[in-house]
Amino acid sequence: MFSLPGLPGFRKGVLLVHLVTGAAGFIGSSLTDRLLAEGERVIGVDCFRDYYSPSVKRANLSGALGNASFTLLELDLSTDSLSRLSDSVGREDLVVYHLAAQAGVRRSWGESFEVYTRDNVTATQRLLEWARSAEGLSSFVYASSSSVYGNTAELPMREDASVPRPFSPYGVTKLAGESLVRLYSGNYGLPSVSLRFFTVYGPRQRPDMAFHRFISAALGGDPIEIYGNGSQTRDFTYVDDVIDAVLAARAVTGGEVLNVGGGNRVSLSEAVGVLADLMGSRAEVRQMPVQKGDVRDTLASTELIERATGWKPSTDLRKGLAAELDWLSGASEA
């Protein structure tokens, strides 16, 4: 676990507050809980979109809401006035972790694209406008995505390789967000880092994501639905490793872009095999059509982040899947 690094703009003796957007979501609530466990003060922002059940999101925050160091601001970054952010932060030093977004690759086609541009582009631009004049901002961390690379045969994916060519509308909006962060750094000196997360999994994983769906199906005695023949690969990244990476990388503030990959690149069929092993039984697997926007393979080069921060992923797939299985088994008993 990383302790608070010496942040470049950090003023000695001035209190520090952490602003987490998307605080009720999968990764945002995990980050919030970690910061609170480290004794930090956290302001969480979320508007509880119904992409999946808002009651699941409230449950994600149940621990945080009982902690006096946590404040929840229910606001929509794409439309609401952000003056409430300034009122809550006051004159304290500040780290912003911008995780709020409309996530999900496969649903970003058609009319939904409007939602993706609203929550991933407009909301990011509005937050950046606010952040550029926020007093005491030490670091702005943007949650980017492996989806910006698109369907490339150049593996591992490197931050300095070819021009990113997203393969889904979602990926286009995440790349637009990343570009906005970079240009606010370039023009206004915003201290920022963009982290390209690779398929994150573990407790609280979103219900539309593969492992959540696979485990729920297997626990319920239903078939596991695989898009395609299961030979596609992902560099799956365990959520605690992602949180470690976020905490380590916030000291990197020159507008850098860094991959956060788990070092667990496996095919979906292999992942289903590990799950069957953990559950002691093999669920029926049903092949479904390949989904538009899904890339074939992902694999992160983590050289840059390792060099910049010393961070390395440390959770292997078996251990991480066991933790997600435990969490979902508990949820299905409750």
Ligand code: NAD
């Ligand atoms: P999530 O959907 O669980 O969390 C996102 C949260 O943002 C939600 O609670 C939602 O209500 C909130 N939100 C959306 N629009 C908002 C707005 N306009 N104002 C305020 N709140 C808003 O998603 P997640 O899986 O935790 O992803 C978190 C971030 O990480 C996202 O930016 C996502 O693009 C990025 N990311 C996730 C993964 C992954 O595998 N989960 C991989 C790469 C990148």
Ligand code: UGA
């Ligand atoms: C995930 C997140 O959902 C995105 O928000 C994120 O930006 C992206 O990672 C990323 O790394 O940038 P994805 O890789 O599609 O996207 O993650 P999953 O939903 O877990 O899917 C992984 C693989 O399983 C994909 O090939 C998908 O087609 C497949 N899948 C998913 C199935 O075969 N069946 C399912 O029921 C669900």
